[in-house]
Amino acid sequence: MSSDTTPASYRYQEALAPLARRIDDPKVQKKLSEVLALLDFNSTLNRSLELPEILDLVLFVAMGETRAAWAGLLLRDGETKRLVPSARRGRGDERWASLDLPEPPAEPTISGVGDPSVSDWAKSVLTLTGSALLVPLVKSTRLVGVLLFGDRGEPYGEDDRLFAESLCVTAAASIDNGRIYKELQTLNRKLSLKVYQLDSLFDIARELNRSPDIQRVREVLMTNAMGHVLTTRAVLLHDGKVAEQRGFTLSPEERARLERVSRELSEIPEDQKVSELPEGALRDLLSGLELDTVVALRSGESSHGALLLGARAAGKSLAEEDRDFLRSLASQAAAALDNLRLTREWIEKQKIEKEMALAREIQARLLPDSEPGIEGWDIAGINIPCLTVGGDYFDYVPRGDDRHWLVIADVSGKGTGAALLMASVHAALHALAGIGDISLEGLTERLNEIVYSSTEVNRYVTAFFSTLDAKTGELVYLNAGHCYPLLLRTSGDVERLVKGGAVVGMLEELTVGAGKTKLEQGDLLVLYTDGLSETTNPAGEEFEDTGIIEVMRSCRGKASREIMARLVSGVRLYAAEAGLADDLTLMVVQRN
Known part of the structure; x- marks a missing residue:
């Protein structure tokens, strides 16, 4: 076996170069020149991942072999999907950078001025850019961009088009790789900056605390x-x-x-x-x-x-x-x-300070500080305590295999006692999450044992436990005496998630059963505590789930965080001067 590590493209070039000098036929010479140019193009691309170098090389080869007066590249923007002027070589055009081009079709084809059948989109691009030939850059059926050739004094023949298409096949993959490499470089720089900033913030936090x-x-x-x-x-x-x-x-x-x-x-x-x-x-x-x-x-x-x-x-x-x-x-x-x-x-006020310190500790331990970041889902939660401390709670707990626990709960009573019990529930929940694939029934029963054995008779917890399968949208749930979560379907129907059992911690033994539903794209699920539904207006009338549903219907299609904000502002407006009389906790779940 040969130990030669020279790239195959170099060896082809070395072999073809002497042959090119012995051929007299101009057409064959041109074909051989194009082959050598493509080989050289591929060889050079293998040595660089820098996008500007790749774009410049594509334009250099394109102009060199076709003798175009200029060449340009329009690349598809990843967010807007529109074509954006990205590189140009040869004769300049002051309008180039500010060109506003129409959105491309799914599968554009090579098109030139004077062709018998040219799409309206291709005509528009050729006219706006002043180009004579348009060649799509496609990678795996996905449009990366367009290579444009300027006028050269004579039409582009079939051989020219064939060369341009061959060039674009390789160029599309290289440009796409170059863009990915550029994005990775940007992300690495941002990550390095974030790490530096976090280190700085840790040092500053220590200094501030002292x-x-x-x-x-x-x-x-x-x-x-x-x-x-x-x-x-x-x-x-x-x-x-x-x-x-x-x-x-x-x-x-x-x-x-x-x-x-x-x-x-x-x-x-x-x-x-x-x-x-x-x-x-x-x-x-x-x-x-x-x-x-x-x-x-x-x-x-x-x-x-x-x-x-x-x-x-x-x-x-x-x-x-x-x-x-x-x-x-x-x-x-x-x-x-x-x-x-x-x-x-x-x-x-020493007594008030102790309660405040406890409230800060509980808040830091119980509540998530950000959305769960589940791919394909828009989930947001908020807790608004009525007093300094409260017993409302929500959480997101990853379970592996794209499954996540979504939990909302409310401890009976208010103040320090409720907050302490909720801290215990939080700790128990996360401890049980670590013992393996526990069912919602098993989770509820174990929590009931813990709460019942460690609290007074008048202390209990209403809770809604659920397991969301992020891939399928399946939601297995268990409602332990909690406010019924509301699932607004795209059809307009409302489903209340009621199946479950009694509240946690009131009875020594608890019999429960899980329910199951599925969230489709466009469905809207709202989990809440009674601080939302039982808020009263000055006339003493409760907001109830009818008020929640009305806000949900008016917010269809909006982001979960905005829906959450609308619900909070809606209930505050309903309560008027009286304000919120109880802790309010919300979780809004949607499938993107």
């Missing part, structure tokens, strides 16, 4: 915000006052104007660019101070103020990665400010 007073928290926040994203100026608003400013000086009038709008700024959701604020006095004020971004200082329900940042040192706006870091930093600082405030309150 900060002895509010002034030190402010200094840590300002120093790290400006140092990390290289902003040129910053203002910190805290408790309605300009607490600190760096990089420039505020006049007394500017300071007063900022303090007047401090409440409005602190209520801005998370962070927002100044240029995206509604037109008006607030936007004009911040723009006049050359401030670029507003980051709210918020920890849970507490709002402390806002961090106002200028553009980066080079004059560029903050990148999304910078804004992510600032959101996390502001949240850490707000949490530190919360801790300092609660410490002061503990000195004055």
